[in-house]
Amino acid sequence: MSQRLQIGIAGAGVLGRLAAWALAEAGHHVTVFDPADGPAPRQDGRGAAGYTAAGMLSPLAELDNASAEVALLGWQSIAIWSRVAERLTAAHAGSEPAPLLFRQLGSLMVAHGSDLGAAERVLARLRGATDLHAAMPQAQALDRPALRELEPALDPQLRAWLLPGEGQILPAPMLSALAASARGVDWRWGCSADEVAPGRITLADGTWHDCDQALDLRGLGARPALPLRGVRGEVVWLHAPGVALQRPVRLLHPRHRVYIVPRPGDLFVVGASEIESEDRSPVSLRSAVELMAAAHSVISGLAEARIVHLETNLRPALPDNEPRIEAEPGLLRINGLFRHGWLLAPALLRDGLRRAGLVNALENGAP
Incomplete structure (x- = not known):
């Protein structure tokens, strides 16, 4: 047609x-x-x-709790978003530079030494998705020097894995x-x-x-x-001048998966909560404390970050x-x-x- x-x-x-x-x-x-x-x-x-x-494009990491079909669609979406961003940037007209729309530098999964059991369960899911191995790259373990070279702001004691090809939307x-x-x-x-x-x-x-x-x-x-039902999500925005982070980071933890996503202007989005509720009221104290404590445990430089705002919304789920x-x-x-x-x-x-x-x-x- x-x-x-x-x-x-x-x-x-x-x-x-x-x-x-x-x-x-x-x-x-x-x-x-x-x-x-x-x-x-x-x-x-x-x-x-x-x-x-947060705009994370993390099909590999989502294999932790999503189907292989979702992961494959997500991998295909990254290529489409790249082309869309390129076309939108080329079409930008104005006195100001075109805004950053898309990044593809990979992402990181990290875990504290005490939580390696939780990390291994996630990695086993990734290794077990054999049908996807030909279409998608595998997680790459990073030693301390490699982690320091990629993301020096992260706690050097963390165990870390690079997920090549993943990215983020702004x-x-x-x-x-x-x-x-x-x-x-x-x-x-x-x-x-x-x-x-x-x-x-x-x-x-x-x-x-x-x-x-x-x-x-x-x-x-x-x-x-x-x-449909609404699933509540909660995020915290932080402003931390001087803290440099290039890639989204996902902290593997027995109870939750906290992500830290860099944004232009020394901003960071921290989130993870997935609550079976259609309540749109402000972020709870428990969620805010857990999210920020987890983020600080990964990047100690966030200790002096300023809280810009906290935000909730509902995601549509079947x-x-x-x-x-x-x-x-x-x-x-x-x-x-x-x-x-x-x-x-x-x-x-x-x-x-x-x-x-x-x-x-x-x-x-x-x-």
């Missing part, structure tokens, strides 16, 4: 903005509906879950760049979709939008059409915690990305648009 189609998209989160950009780049006429009041970044936990996410700049670069897209902010059906998006005010193809990418907003694509004539639904929104969005969207027969920019050299 190569003709120019009328596309309606419900939802302007990671999936919605990426779909709008990819389909507009392919020449389709795209209209997007979202209840937010505009495309600007939000850090209050009330906007798209993608804003709160969420707020990427979401902003996708919205700004989606040429000709009609963004209908402040418009909540109540129902998405083949060829029609019905809005909360009772009006509707007819189209050739409707995409339901609303996350939790797709209830009750999908049996009962099996696996993503789902549903396609029928005139309608495409993608949902249930759980804690893997940035990791899975490009590959899932690529596969969904293929099923719908839609020409799109993600197919250009897609794996």
Whole structure:
């Protein structure tokens, strides 16, 4: 199908903005509906879950508690994100330099000596995924000199493993760049979709939008059409001038997996919590103390970091915690990305648009 189609998209989160950009780049006429009041970044936990996410692209590390299929889709997504970031950067116009959107320097898993049992369980999962060994690299153990050379800010007593090829997205700049670069897209902010059906998006005010193809990418907003639940996540933002970290770091611990992700401007995002609750209230004392204590145990230089803010949000999950694509004539639904929104969005969207027969920019050299 190569003709120019009328596309309606419900939802302007990671999936919605990426779909709008990819389909507009392919020449389709795209209209997007979202209840937010505009495309600007939000850090209050009330906007798209993608804003709160750390943006880690860690398919190898996610084998700890995700399926091999999720890991493979995540590995494919890294290649797609790289091309998307390259195109968005090339299209950037303005007096300021293009914002950093994507990094691919690998990531690190680390463990304290007392927690090597927990680390070995994770490594055994990685070694046991033999079906993926031909498609994805394996974790590489680092001795102390190698760890010091890669990331001198880390505690030299840590045991460490490099996960080659993994990377990170810079969420707020990427979401902003996708919205700004989606040429000709009609963004209908402040418009909540109540129902998405083949060829029609019905809005909360009772009006509707007819189209050739409707995409339901609303996350939790797709209830009750999908049996979704919200899973609470909590993160802490720290400002630590003088602390240098190039790669995302995941601390392996018997009770939780704490990650520390560097951001431009001497900022760090620390998170891990995965709570079965739809409570959007502020971060709990327990979570904040555990996250910051774990981060300090990995990077002692964070002792004098300043807390910028704490943030919560809800990730959309299906009962099996696996993503789902549903396609029928005139309608495409993608949902249930759980804690893997940035990791899975490009590959899932690529596969969904293929099923719908839609020409799109993600197919250009897609794996």
